[in-house]
Amino acid sequence: MEPKSLIQIISEQEFLNIVQEPCELFFMVSNDFEKIVEGKKDVSRKIYSRLMQESEYLESVLDEHGARENKAWSFFSEYIACIRNLAIAAFYVKHILDRYPYYKLKETKEIDEEFHVAADQSLEFINRSILNLKEELIRTGKVNGLACVVDKGSDDEFFKIESNKRLPKNILDDDVKEERERVIDLCQKYRKIAKLIQEAKIDKSDDVQIFRALIPSKLDEKIVRMYKEHIHSVQSEYDTYVKNTSLEKEYEDLGNFRGYVSMPLHLLEVVLWLCHFYERHEDDIRHGECKQNISRMVNKDLLLGHIVNFGFYFSKHFLREGDKIAVAILGKLIENIRTEVSIPQPLGFHARPSTYISLIARQYDGELHMLVDGDKYNAKSVMSLLQAGGTIADKGYKTVEFEGSKQAIEDVKVLAQNNYCEEGEFPRKLSYLRPDGV
Numbered sequence: 001m002e003p004k005s006l007i008q009i010i011s012e013q014e015f016l017n018i019v020q021e022p023c024e025l026f027f028m029v030s031n032d033f034e035k036i037v038e039g040k041k042d043v044s045r046k047i048y049s050r051l052m053q054e055s056e057y058l059e060s061v062l063d064e065h066g067a068r069e070n071k072a073w074s075f076f077s078e079y080i081a082c083i084r085n086l087a088i089a090a091f092y093v094k095h096i097l098d099r100y101p102y103y104k105l106k107e108t109k110e111i112d113e114e115f116h117v118a119a120d121q122s123l124e125f126i127n128r129s130i131l132n133l134k135e136e137l138i139r140t141g142k143v144n145g146l147a148c149v150v151d152k153g154s155d156d157e158f159f160k161i162e163s164n165k166r167l168p169k170n171i172l173d174d175d176v177k178e179e180r181e182r183v184i185d186l187c188q189k190y191r192k193i194a195k196l197i198q199e200a201k202i203d204k205s206d207d208v209q210i211f212r213a214l215i216p217s218k219l220d221e222k223i224v225r226m227y228k229e230h231i232h233s234v235q236s237e238y239d240t241y242v243k244n245t246s247l248e249k250e251y252e253d254l255g256n257f258r259g260y261v262s263m264p265l266h267l268l269e270v271v272l273w274l275c276h277f278y279e280r281h282e283d284d285i286r287h288g289e290c291k292q293n294i295s296r297m298v299n300k301d302l303l304l305g306h307i308v309n310f311g312f313y314f315s316k317h318f319l320r321e322g323d324k325i326a327v328a329i330l331g332k333l334i335e336n337i338r339t340e341v342s343i344p345q346p347l348g349f350h351a352r353p354s355t356y357i358s359l360i361a362r363q364y365d366g367e368l369h370m371l372v373d374g375d376k377y378n379a380k381s382v383m384s385l386l387q388a389g390g391t392i393a394d395k396g397y398k399t400v401e402f403e404g405s406k407q408a409i410e411d412v413k414v415l416a417q418n419n420y421c422e423e424g425e426f427p428r429k430l431s432y433l434r435p436d437g438v
Helices: 012-038 047-064 074-102 110-142 179-198 210-214 221-241 246-250 253-284 288-297 301-333 351-363 382-395 407-416 428-433
Strands: 336-342 368-372 375-378 399-405
Touching: 012 047, 012 110, 047 074, 047 399, 074 110, 074 253, 074 288, 110 179, 110 288, 110 301, 179 221, 179 246, 179 407, 221 253, 246 253, 253 301, 253 382, 253 407, 336 407, 351 368, 351 382, 351 407, 368 382, 368 407, 375 382, 399 407, 407 428
Parallel strands: none
Antiparallel strands: 336 399, 368 375, 368 399
């Protein structure tokens, strides 16, 4: 006797009874949203949050009952997923606009205006796209027999009001052990991600063909998520180890720096969700009637323009400006120290150990020098180190001094303790010296 299937097949009429209630919850908040947008008023983060919440709940009910694999409900499911994706992107744009005055950004009036105009245009585009999708959602739902509530909104006024009131800032400054070293490390991490995004060479454009060449070949959900996680790591460490410390109070630049961490982070959240929407619902990989319908409701070319010209362009701009602040902070915090280390055995400072020293010097901000007989040799230059190595060999010295930042000096000491990795074995701390970087 064959075992019974654990999955019970229900009729579409039975499913209609199941999905009706979560649909009503969704339509109540989406009706509020529509009324606000059509009234040309600002949509609060609370409304976007409710729209995200109810669309996510409705999407989960649809997925649990296999709606995506049902001819009658597959389009309805896709439209709900689209609304959820766009609502998340809109939430982050609105969050940025609400928090902008508190980020202590050192931007010109022209940049402020340019950014706010671009952000408002992106929100307007997303809001209109959500309403277009909602209209099609209602049409599809009614075809399936769904009672779509289009004239009833939420009675909860709490979700329609955005508060701009704040508690007084009176938390005590914390003393965090080795906070200076942590700030130096955070600034250096920030500079690396700023450089990485600059090297992507993605700039503003009015050419739709350029957008289509960039997305998703050079800019897709996976790449953006990688960028975002790097920046999120910096913000998380800052809030854990630097925020509300005596050092933050002492250095005004740190307060400015925190804003330049948050801005690109949230902008990349916008880029991430818009890329996710494009790759899932609009790119040329997917075919079929549903994709064509979505393309009519959400203009693909405008979507790509907002990804590149708003989200990515301004994330790159704020990272570039934040990098300048990071350099200024490093200049104030990095203190040079000296150490004496042994000479590489048995060949002295030939090409390989000199190259490793040079890589250490380039790994960190600040200068690193080798000191020989009162002369300074730039450790970033392999040729300079080879020249110093010749003098050391001629004089028969067994040790040499280095001067530079604490981080660089610590790595030089580890390198010397391992005889400059002449045997090709690298301690974990110096893994970045390996040819494969592992």
